[in-house]
Amino acid sequence: MTILENYELAKQAYNKWGVDVDEAINTLKKVAISIHCWQGDDINGFEVNPSELSGGIDVTGNYPGKATSPKELRQDLEKALSLIPGKHRVNLHSIYAETDGVVVDRDQLLPKHFENWVEWAKKQGIGLDFNPTLFSHPKAEEGLTLSHPNREIRQFWINHCIACRKIGEYFGKELSTPALTNIWIPDGYKDIPSDRLTPRVRLKDSLDQIFADAVDEKYNLDAVESKVFGIGSESYVVGSHEFYIGYALKNNKLCLLDTGHYHPTETVSNKISSLLLYSEKIALHVSRPVRWDSDHVVILDDELREIALEIVRNEALNRVIIGLDFFDASINRVAAWIIGTRNMLKALLYALLTPNDYLRQLQEDGNFTERLALYEEFKTYPFGAVWDYYCEQMGVPIKENWLEEIKLYEKEVLLKR
Numbered sequence: 001m002t003i004l005e006n007y008e009l010a011k012q013a014y015n016k017w018g019v020d021v022d023e024a025i026n027t028l029k030k031v032a033i034s035i036h037c038w039q040g041d042d043i044n045g046f047e048v049n050p051s052e053l054s055g056g057i058d059v060t061g062n063y064p065g066k067a068t069s070p071k072e073l074r075q076d077l078e079k080a081l082s083l084i085p086g087k088h089r090v091n092l093h094s095i096y097a098e099t100d101g102v103v104v105d106r107d108q109l110l111p112k113h114f115e116n117w118v119e120w121a122k123k124q125g126i127g128l129d130f131n132p133t134l135f136s137h138p139k140a141e142e143g144l145t146l147s148h149p150n151r152e153i154r155q156f157w158i159n160h161c162i163a164c165r166k167i168g169e170y171f172g173k174e175l176s177t178p179a180l181t182n183i184w185i186p187d188g189y190k191d192i193p194s195d196r197l198t199p200r201v202r203l204k205d206s207l208d209q210i211f212a213d214a215v216d217e218k219y220n221l222d223a224v225e226s227k228v229f230g231i232g233s234e235s236y237v238v239g240s241h242e243f244y245i246g247y248a249l250k251n252n253k254l255c256l257l258d259t260g261h262y263h264p265t266e267t268v269s270n271k272i273s274s275l276l277l278y279s280e281k282i283a284l285h286v287s288r289p290v291r292w293d294s295d296h297v298v299i300l301d302d303e304l305r306e307i308a309l310e311i312v313r314n315e316a317l318n319r320v321i322i323g324l325d326f327f328d329a330s331i332n333r334v335a336a337w338i339i340g341t342r343n344m345l346k347a348l349l350y351a352l353l354t355p356n357d358y359l360r361q362l363q364e365d366g367n368f369t370e371r372l373a374l375y376e377e378f379k380t381y382p383f384g385a386v387w388d389y390y391c392e393q394m395g396v397p398i399k400e401n402w403l404e405e406i407k408l409y410e411k412e413v414l415l416k417r
């Protein structure tokens with residue numbers, strides 16, 4: 001059987017439930033996933049005086065071939081993008097600035113330090129997203145940044161975030177698609193705080209200063225990312241979920257939900273519909289926490305499918321900005337991007353092939369037996385045949401065939417670094 005024949009059979013199976021498979025494919029074609037550059041170099045960045053990774057996050061593994069320059073990182077990203085169906089985006093951190101060997105501290109960063117990235121993105125025909133980097137820096141050594149009791153340290157990080165919003169705006173203008181500039185800070189305490197309020201008052205004030213200048217949303221969207229704990233901030237995180245929900249809703253910012261940033265039995269899939277009731281747009285960092293915020297590569301598991309279902313069944317593909325956030329240095333890093341991104345897309349396709357209206361009606365009618373029976377049966381519908389057809393249509397290898405290209409790339413490029 002050919003890919004097309006398998007596809008035709010799959011179409012018949014889905015059509016029986018009123019699912020328009022061609023339409024599902026056309027919808028998926030328009031989805032841009034924001035692919036995080038930091039998987040490619042273990043969040044090292046290219047600062048002239050780099051600091052060790054800090055902020056309570058960690059990358060483990062020493063698989064050979066990581067990118068050691070912006071050129072190598074872009075080359076690796078190009079390879080990954082060529083093996084993922086569709087047009088996507090790349091998400092940068094400020095530590096990926098290019099300053100020609102000159103030390104430029106983070107509060108002094110300018111759009112010109114990202115010119116090469118923008119030129120590259122233009123050639124690829126993709127958008128860029130952005131993040132200020134409030135970790136891996138001497139002024140973040142105490143694990144406090146925007147909520148630091150010291151005014152000067154706070155001001156340094158406020159200035160950095162202001163500079164980053166301008167860089168995001170520059171991306172948006174140059175690439176004709178708004179950049180999402182996302183603020184995540186590591187601030188918190190290892191042990192039980194004696195005052196939870198004061199650091200939050202300071203964080204709120206810092207954010208107010210950062211966002212004091214209005215930036216046209218045509219070019220830049222602001223997001224804030226919460227967390228429940230990190231290494232060294234086990235007892236208290238200043239920027240908690242409640243803190244940022246309140247801040248984002250009151251100040252018209254996007255809440256960014258990272259799937260690794262909640263209690264183990266709390267799911268992001270269950271938060272999306274609530275937030276969409278009150279917010280025009282939200283953003284995601286899709287990750288895979290294994291026992292903690294371990295940032296494993298995203299797999300096609302139940303929660304990923306559930307997230308995709310929530311986005312699709314609520315017709316929110318234009319309202320949820322889907323970004324990825326994982327970093328695994330124990331496997332081929334280019335393969336990690338491909339696996340994670342292809343899985344995100346597979347989950348969305350799966351959701352698009354689900355007869356969501358029918359299942360919704362079953363629930364409304366109280367027909368929970370059929371709801372559960374069909375929910376399970378659809379798991380073994382010929383979704384793979386549609387995915388293969390989609391890959392073929394988009395000119396990327398079907399099934400695991402991309403792996404051969406990655407093995408070759410590893411031999412010819414990565415192992416020679």
Ligand SMILES: C[C@H](O)[C@H](O)[C@@H](O)C(=O)CO
Binds near residue numbers: 038225293
């Ligand atoms: C490097 C990222 O900005 C970082 O992972 C952040 O988004 C996060 O999720 C921290 O846990």
Ligand SMILES: [Mn+2]
Binds near residue numbers: 184225258285325
């Ligand atoms: Mn994140």
